[in-house]
Amino acid sequence: MSNVLVVANIADNEVKKAVLSTAAFAKTVSGYTGGSYDILAIGDDLSGVKDTLASLGAGKVMLAQGAELGTALAERLSPIIAQVATQGGYKVVVSAATSIAKDVFPRFAARIGAGMASEVVAVSNEGGKLTYVRPMYAGNVNGAVQIDSAVEVVTIRPTEFDAIEPGAAASAVEEVALPAAEAVCGKVEFLGFEKSVSNRPDLAEAAVVVSGGRGLKSKENFNIIEALADALSAAVGASRAAVDSGFIHNDFQVGQTGKIVAPDLYIAVGISGALQHVAGMKSAKTVVAINKDEEAPIFQIADYGMVGDLFKIIPELTEAVKKIKG
Ligand SMILES: Cc1cc2nc3c(=O)[nH]c(=O)nc-3n(C[C@H](O)[C@H](O)[C@H](O)COP(=O)(O)OP(=O)(O)OC[C@H]3O[C@@H](n4cnc5c(N)ncnc54)[C@H](O)[C@@H]3O)c2cc1C
Structure with missing residues (x-):
């Protein structure tokens, strides 16, 4: 049974290295918890990436797609993640600590009443309890933390986990039935997205x-x-x-x-x-x-x-x- 859920926010039809690192983290954790991991991908159009996502060793890949999901509003995304996490009965829900996840994940964690560890740089299994290491005080100390809630919500620093090697596109792929946009979504208005265009490598992933x-x-x-x-x-x-x-x-x-x-x-x-x-x-x-x-x-x-x-x-x-x- 899958007990770890990887949440991947997809933009520009591209599966970033951060998603591969998050899958590697999920593989390690599911080894500790004796299960496997699934991937929830969210974006406006995921048709171009579903085969890549299906090659990352997950039990299944769930696609939450729709034109309005390209804008990554926390108010819209967090109920979708909450629905999938709750229905799937996952023990750990994880994303790379991207700018979007920094916005969405605390809202999602609060929504399901879960404890959260952010920017995790290492994980271990201490007597059957997952123990996360995360930097504190501007990186001056590393704290080891355990989460006591039934669901553990985590963001990781992708730079600290080696990317998983994609294999054959073997995972089952299914569509997620999107929950209706809530009243709260109507209280925020998406004004626009200023994308920085550059021919240089992505700063977060460059060699x-x-x-x-x-x-x-x-x-x-x-x-x-x-x-x-x-x-x-x-x-x-x-x-x-x-x-x-x-x-x-x-x-x-x-x-x-x-x-x-x-x-x-x-x-x-x-x-x-x-x-x-x-x-x-x-x-x-x-x-x-x-x-x-x-x-x-x-x-x-x-x-x-x-x-x-x-x-x-x-x-x-x-x-x-x-x-x-x-
Ligand atoms: C809450 C908080 C969060 C922060 N977050 C960040 C952050 O995310 N990132 C960040 O960078 N900072 C952050 N800062 C700011 C940080 O404390 C420093 O002020 C900042 O990093 C200094 O930038 P600097 O090294 O470019 O400038 P300076 O400290 O002014 O250093 C400039 C250097 O250039 C050298 N220099 C000058 N002229 C020449 C020359 N001609 N040739 C060679 N060397 C030369 C000088 O010797 C000096 O060492 C944060 C501060 C706070 C309080």
């Missing part, structure tokens, strides 16, 4: 990230970060100070109140390494820091550091990368 901080000094200067990122086929990131100074849109902020990234390579340029920034990138495999202040805290977590003027170093580095790549 290489080049991030710039206040040290760049202006929006125009931030172009040198973008040029290095393009030479490396990398995503662009930023500190909150860079965002607050208007150098770049806040979609690109890395840190406690921004995106959590775990690339193979993270290059921090003109970033001091404040706790709240480090909270978002400390899982990177290799960290390179470029800063003119040799005392900058970023050097404490960097694998490689260059002390010097970024306005000299970055253009030279970009040219060198371009030369190597031919």
Whole structure:
């Protein structure tokens, strides 16, 4: 019997790596609880992704689709998740800690009266009780928490769990009968969605990230970060100070109140390494820091550091990368 439910919000006909990592988490948990896992996918049109979803080892894949589900309003999505979770009698309901899940999941958990652990980075089975590890105090400590309610609601940091390897499209696929939109849905109005369009890799999933901080000094200067990122086929990131100074849109902020990234390579340029920034990138495999202040805290977590003027170093580095790549 399936006792873990993976909730996957699907946009742009794409199954993101975060969903594969969530399925890997569900596989581990269902191993502990002696069951299997199902997937609930929500989106406006799921016809293009159902085979991929059916290849992730789930018992079954449930599709909740409809034009109004493309807008991901928590007021509309949470009753759908609650209906599926309750009818299926799931013990654990999990999603990747995406911006949408951060909005929808607490509402869903409150709706079914369940306890919730958010941004989980590890899970274990302690004497038959699931124990979740999650960062607290801006990542300064990791707390081990157990949930006492009958249903356990969890969001995970996908960067902390290896993606599941898709196999054959073997899961049964069925449609979910959508509950009627509730009166509460009429009290919120969807005004629009401003999508950031970029040819660069998705910041949350990129293998290489080049991030710039206040040290760049202006929006125009931030172009040198973008040029290095393009030479490396990398995503662009930023500190909150860079965002607050208007150098770049806040979609690109890395840190406690921004995106959590775990690339193979993270290059921090003109970033001091404040706790709240480090909270978002400390899982990177290799960290390179470029800063003119040799005392900058970023050097404490960097694998490689260059002390010097970024306005000299970055253009030279970009040219060198371009030369190597031919
Ligand atoms: C509740 C809360 C949440 C927060 N969340 C986040 C978050 O999610 N992400 C985040 O980033 N911050 C966050 N912050 C802000 C954080 O505390 C720092 O203020 C911020 O990260 C600093 O950004 P910075 O390193 O770019 O700027 P600074 O700390 O000003 O550092 C700029 C660096 O650039 C270097 N520099 C300057 N000129 C040059 C040059 N020519 N060449 C080389 N180096 C140079 C300087 O030596 C300095 O180290 C949060 C703060 C709070 C209170």
